[in-house]
Amino acid sequence: MAAVRRAAVVGHPVAHSLSPTLHTAAYEALGLEGWQYSAIDTTVEQLPEVVRGLDLAWAGLSVTMPLKHAVMGLVDHVDPLAQVVGAVNTVLVAPTRTGVSLTGTNTDVHGLVQAVCEGLTERHGTRDVPVRDAVVLGGGATAASTLAALGELGCTAPLVLVRDLGRTGPLQEAAARMGVTPRYEVLDTATVPDVLADADVVVSTMPARAADPVAASLRSRETAVDGVLLDVVYDPRPTAVSQAWAVTGGTVVGGERMLLHQAVEQVRLMTGRPGPVEAMDAALQRALGAPTG
Numbered sequence: 001m002a003a004v005r006r007a008a009v010v011g012h013p014v015a016h017s018l019s020p021t022l023h024t025a026a027y028e029a030l031g032l033e034g035w036q037y038s039a040i041d042t043t044v045e046q047l048p049e050v051v052r053g054l055d056l057a058w059a060g061l062s063v064t065m066p067l068k069h070a071v072m073g074l075v076d077h078v079d080p081l082a083q084v085v086g087a088v089n090t091v092l093v094a095p096t097r098t099g100v101s102l103t104g105t106n107t108d109v110h111g112l113v114q115a116v117c118e119g120l121t122e123r124h125g126t127r128d129v130p131v132r133d134a135v136v137l138g139g140g141a142t143a144a145s146t147l148a149a150l151g152e153l154g155c156t157a158p159l160v161l162v163r164d165l166g167r168t169g170p171l172q173e174a175a176a177r178m179g180v181t182p183r184y185e186v187l188d189t190a191t192v193p194d195v196l197a198d199a200d201v202v203v204s205t206m207p208a209r210a211a212d213p214v215a216a217s218l219r220s221r222e223t224a225v226d227g228v229l230l231d232v233v234y235d236p237r238p239t240a241v242s243q244a245w246a247v248t249g250g251t252v253v254g255g256e257r258m259l260l261h262q263a264v265e266q267v268r269l270m271t272g273r274p275g276p277v278e279a280m281d282a283a284l285q286r287a288l289g290a291p292t293g
Contacts, residue, residue: 011064025283111262119228
């Protein structure tokens with residue numbers, strides 16, 4: 001019998017998480033006997049105990065909200081990308097002479113880049129398209145990873161639209177660490193269609209239904225758009241802003257594509273083998289089933 005290797009997603013809540021579906025599909029496709037992936041509902045207060053329990057049986061953790069910042073102080077090393085973004089979504093467990101060493105990494109940026117590139121390929125026939133003008137909707141934790149992803153795609157001065165400029169401090173600090181220079185403006189639903197119309201890429205990092213007023217404005221103004229929208233939300237699916245973007249001529253990438261690609265990279269890091277994209281994608285589509293909107 002193969003030795004048990006464990007991995008899990010931690011966060012609160014995690015009952016809805018699709019990570020077990022994705023990682024389990026990967027283990028089956030890779031023929032990794034004895035590998036197990038679970039979901040552990042974990043609050044910030046419970047996180048230190050969970051991390052202390054990681055031993056040689058563990059390959060790693062997928063870390064979701066609200067733990068992505070809290071876990072940074074509980075690992076032995078944080079890789080440079082996660083450090084500048086200010087968020088760890090993956091903990092890797094490696095053996096040492098005296099036990100284990102824990103490294104915090106970030107695969108959200110990889111997931112964002114790959115998801116946006118899917119949209120660029122669909123719209124232009126190639127992913128090798130310069131991203132000159134980009135807009136980020138929202139200024140929360142995912143926005144920092146989005147700035148890093150856009151930087152990798154060549155856009156270092158995107159526009160960030162937020163509801164409250166006074167709450168952008170952490171994002172501005174992350175941007176400074178990355179060396180990118182975004183502009184910050186208040187999100188005005190009356191004028192947002194004109195702002196978004198000429199963007200090569202728009203990434204909505206707003207919570208579920210928070211971007212609905214943007215969707216309503218896009219529909220009412222009927223302003224044609226000419227870029228790619230990635231909405232990191234995938235429940236409901238499609239979201240209102242995704243539907244409005246498609247109706248007005250844009251290309252839409254659902255948030256489940258980011259979820260897929262960040263998980264593929266996690267599998268690579270935890271197993272040392274390339275993540276089986278097709279098998280994981282098929283499992284994801286089965287789990288999502290019909291649109292949820």
